[in-house]
Amino acid sequence: MGLLKNADGSAYINWGKNKIMAAVYGPKEVHPKHQVLPDRALLRTRYHMAPFSVDERKNPAPSRREIEISKVIREALVPAVTVEDYPRTAIEVWVEVLQSDGGSRVAGITAASLALADAGINMRDLVVGCSCGIIDSQVVADLDDTEDKEGSGDMPVAIMPNLNQVTLLQVDGMYSRADFQKAFELAIAKGKEVYGMQREALMKRFFEGQEAGMVEEESA
Amino acid sequence: MGLLKNADGSAYINWGKNKIMAAVYGPKEVHPKHQVLPDRALLRTRYHMAPFSVDERKNPAPSRREIEISKVIREALVPAVTVEDYPRTAIEVWVEVLQSDGGSRVAGITAASLALADAGINMRDLVVGCSCGIIDSQVVADLDDTEDKEGSGDMPVAIMPNLNQVTLLQVDGMYSRADFQKAFELAIAKGKEVYGMQREALMKRFFEGQEAGMVEEESA
Amino acid sequence: MGLLKNADGSAYINWGKNKIMAAVYGPKEVHPKHQVLPDRALLRTRYHMAPFSVDERKNPAPSRREIEISKVIREALVPAVTVEDYPRTAIEVWVEVLQSDGGSRVAGITAASLALADAGINMRDLVVGCSCGIIDSQVVADLDDTEDKEGSGDMPVAIMPNLNQVTLLQVDGMYSRADFQKAFELAIAKGKEVYGMQREALMKRFFEGQEAGMVEEESA
Amino acid sequence: MSMKKNYVVETIRKAQMVELLAKGRRVDERSPDEHRPLTIQTGVIQKANGSAIVTLGNTEVLAGVKVATGAPFPDTPDKGLLVVNAEILPLASPYAEPGPPSEEAIELARVVDRGVRESEMVDLTKLCIIEGKTVYTVFVDVNIMNVDGNLFDATSYAVVSALRTAKMKKYAVENDKVVVKDDVVPVPVEKTPVSVTMARIGDVLVVDPSSEEEAAMDMRITITTDDDGNVCASQKGEASTITPAHVLEAVDTSIRVGKAIRAQIIEATK
């Protein structure tokens, strides 16, 4: 956290082969004016992939996938931010995927949540994510790219661990009722593990006065 | 008419193989402000074709053809609307071509005119359209797609029938002076026939209290 | 100069095979408002090539090259304009390349500078340009298209001749320290020659009351 | 659609709804797991390869299928392409505007696309004409005609119904060349995925929210199931949360409610 000098808050995450930088600017004035929310902050998010982050070079213009993920990331973060504390302002959350692997959106949310904390934004809880899937009929957490393609499902989940609330849920694949529950519960459990690590990173940052840190999380 | 619940006015037209829905919103506030007309309403129009409305799938982005037709439709409707009754407002007319055949622009104008009436907008006259062309040296009204391609001309005309004024005229093709006059006069005559049917639809709507109707006009 | 009736100032230049029209509008109100500079004029420039100006038809949308050249042309002209005389206004400089040859940007700057003078904008000095390069190890001024491609360098330079200041410098190629200096000094010297012709054009325009003139400059 | 909501009215309406829902009642008297009347009409656009107009209450959606041929993606040389695209037409709502698809329309198209894709409704390998060279490309374009809540389900039903009734030209490969045949064949459809969307208002999940309920909802969840009751896609939406227990409840509701809707879709697309 705190790696980027200009941002009000930032966090870098290294998760599987994912390398993601998140930064927060704000609270700041809203432009254009007509987007001002009188009773709370406007949270802006962009999830964006570097052209070199994937196997085939990606066009730098935002794809439909990136636009959708930017939206669900916003909806996953807003519940944790006490937006009512910052009426008439904008809080910008930029998630840049420098290298992409399976689960980049949940890794991005996790980084963004740390960056919000680093920026000193008031929060009800952190938001942590984990992605589960099915490989060879087995429910598995934290799929990497190859597993993602070979497996028959991808279920990114983001939670507020202390409040036991789900803030993001997307499902791709084919799950029996029983497998769905297994995967979903595993994702939540893994998310809580991630939270332990996040909390540590935060404590280092705030209590040990460490200026810049890096969250390194190995895939399960 | 009145098929769409959210619109202030709407009309559906089934004309040859044309299937067109027109809807009106307004009078409403003008955004952006600098487009406000101090002495009259701003009429906005969009003529838009569904990707599946034509033989080869159409890209959903507006083509140059659609942009031009949106302009001539606007210029064909404004003379009939007493825009001076609604200063500083916007009236939006959306023409969606769900299936396209020869003469879709005049069918669209006819539907739009009914939708304006359905929305209770003050009008000097209705606007009705008809398209004529030449096939095998014969002047023919209301060409369908195939005739349009095989024929040697297309002449969409829109009129205000009671005021005997032309509000739209476009000509494609090759007409001798005499044929031009024949085609043009036939288009006007046919337009007046269409008007008869339109008036009926309107009377049903307003005097018989019918909530939703459909204008079905067979091609000549 | 003064060829275009609507523009506040204009100049046409015929330089090698370059055919360039430059026009100036302003000082005028700034839109959008938030771009207003409280203490000086905002200079806008666009360098734009006609689709038929080059060997292969150019897409009319601005290329990255045109965007960059628009920027360096702006930065080459601003130093010569007493922008502090026109606070809160915009001065627009449009450079249209009707036919392109080597050195079109410096020819464009030269024309733009004359158009600014024609518009009666206060200036510290004119801006004149010249382009040098290396062909067969020889430093040569004013390369045309073919030479540009065959040669091993292109160095467009714009100067304010009376103030002895460089306002544009771009270098492409491979120059030893000595060749660089030779080419650079040659560009400045040639620029001063161009200035002589420019001054003549201006004098004709203002003192002989000539309404429309044309600057014809043969390549060296 | 970026509804510019009137905050005061919204707050009052929401309080009323929460109160009613606590007693198990909805503003329009539906039970929590009851969807609005659903009508499905297919074959409405003759120039399309398949089409369906669906109304779900006052929400109205028209989907049209066009089948073309093209090149496959390099990494799936033996599979055809399926593209779902949605436009919320400006005539559908006072809040919709002309222009490139909004964030909402993109999410809508992608969620419906995933339900179709992940259920393996269309057998993409049967859309291959010559491996690595020529495949069918199936475009499903969706026109939202009138917005009154729950675009996700109405769009899903329209897309699935249009695909189930779509016919495409037959091609043969003769001497390595693609030759058009005179007859048409159905788009190879295997399953009938059904999406069921629920809104959470206060503590209650309600199926098929209307616009009025959407204005008051905290969270939206869409779950798509296939003929065997498998979950094949889901999407949580809106800037609020859902408890793990509610997620599992939503899955069960989706399977149960989806069954009846699937029967209606199959009946309408026979």
Added chain:
Amino acid sequence: MSMKKNYVVETIRKAQMVELLAKGRRVDERSPDEHRPLTIQTGVIQKANGSAIVTLGNTEVLAGVKVATGAPFPDTPDKGLLVVNAEILPLASPYAEPGPPSEEAIELARVVDRGVRESEMVDLTKLCIIEGKTVYTVFVDVNIMNVDGNLFDATSYAVVSALRTAKMKKYAVENDKVVVKDDVVPVPVEKTPVSVTMARIGDVLVVDPSSEEEAAMDMRITITTDDDGNVCASQKGEASTITPAHVLEAVDTSIRVGKAIRAQIIEATK
């Protein structure tokens, strides 16, 4: 160009014009069917395959032709392509802005395109090199240099003059391959369509309206005729009306006035 008109001034000017026109006079002393001085200069852009600069009063338009090769449209495999594109340059008017073509520029290009296309001026079948595979593509790009009314006619004359003088590379087909030849051939031009635009101000139609007249006009009508006096394209513009009688009057005027202009174009492009 979305002229931001000053309504008061406009109203007064218009009243004066209507009064003058009632007496058969125009502000610049032209008769109602008199166009402004027309000059045509061809071959002005050497890098273009054909070019012409046209002035009509103070309106100034430059058209350039570029010929490339490409693939034909699937439904017209034996025809070349003709593309007319217009840009109202920002230097042409205080109301023009840089950016993608405006609605006005698109209408302008399309109306001029139709006149050229429908008159069959260019024989597109002669632009075919290999049926279904390779054809000539003729781009005509128009730069509006100065706006003083009646862009339609000035653009049409510039496009027609540029095409009439355009030369393109010759291609031969040898062993199924396209081979460039050393010599050039004229773009295959058969006719000389001429567009005549009239403005209705009050009850009078005037030919070739200036900017001043356009600011006061109610309606604009463009009629394009060919060498035999056939009508091949027309476009009514502006948010007002025209009577059927005026339409027929405009056709006759267009045929009559067009004849002299055609002679001037043919003379200038010999």
Added chain:
Amino acid sequence: MSMKKNYVVETIRKAQMVELLAKGRRVDERSPDEHRPLTIQTGVIQKANGSAIVTLGNTEVLAGVKVATGAPFPDTPDKGLLVVNAEILPLASPYAEPGPPSEEAIELARVVDRGVRESEMVDLTKLCIIEGKTVYTVFVDVNIMNVDGNLFDATSYAVVSALRTAKMKKYAVENDKVVVKDDVVPVPVEKTPVSVTMARIGDVLVVDPSSEEEAAMDMRITITTDDDGNVCASQKGEASTITPAHVLEAVDTSIRVGKAIRAQIIEATK
């Protein structure tokens, strides 16, 4: 990044800087021709063919190379393609905004591209696989991560370092077909161009201006030299001037300062 500068503060700061510089001092105590600490780390993105993260003071830039195959330009059938593209990420500065590349980002990418191209750093003829048909396309994409002045040099060092360490798939031509081989080969790099950027503040040229200095600078000049001390690219920027004498001084400084930086880049990319 269109810095919205506070004019009063800017004027005062600038006066202070000019005063200090007159005494040969900079606000951060560097000497006029001293650059900030430079760090270079390569191989940071495994999915890229080459990558480097460079910090120059607090300016931070990440460059990634991706190599694909494609068709050559018709006029250079025997040469591969090299494309440099830069994005100033919104997280890099409070003044950066998401969206298509700004004028600044385009200039940045093009100036760095010219340094690489004109120095003949990459031998483009060695990127040809089949003349006229298949060549390597080398994309270098640059992410600006943190803006603190002198993006030109930081970007140049990142691009050059990423290219120097880039490896690409080997292709063979067998029976006129391109076949992928198992091993990788380095991108054919011949030289190490080094860009040195100077700002003029008042009468003094300073190397590697920080954001603070850029806010006060009158003019910027970037000069790129190769291993033999040849000038291969230059760009003057900002809306002010430079004297001819200063240009030559800047060339000499660039050659001198560039030498040490080149050694550091070579060392970091061994």
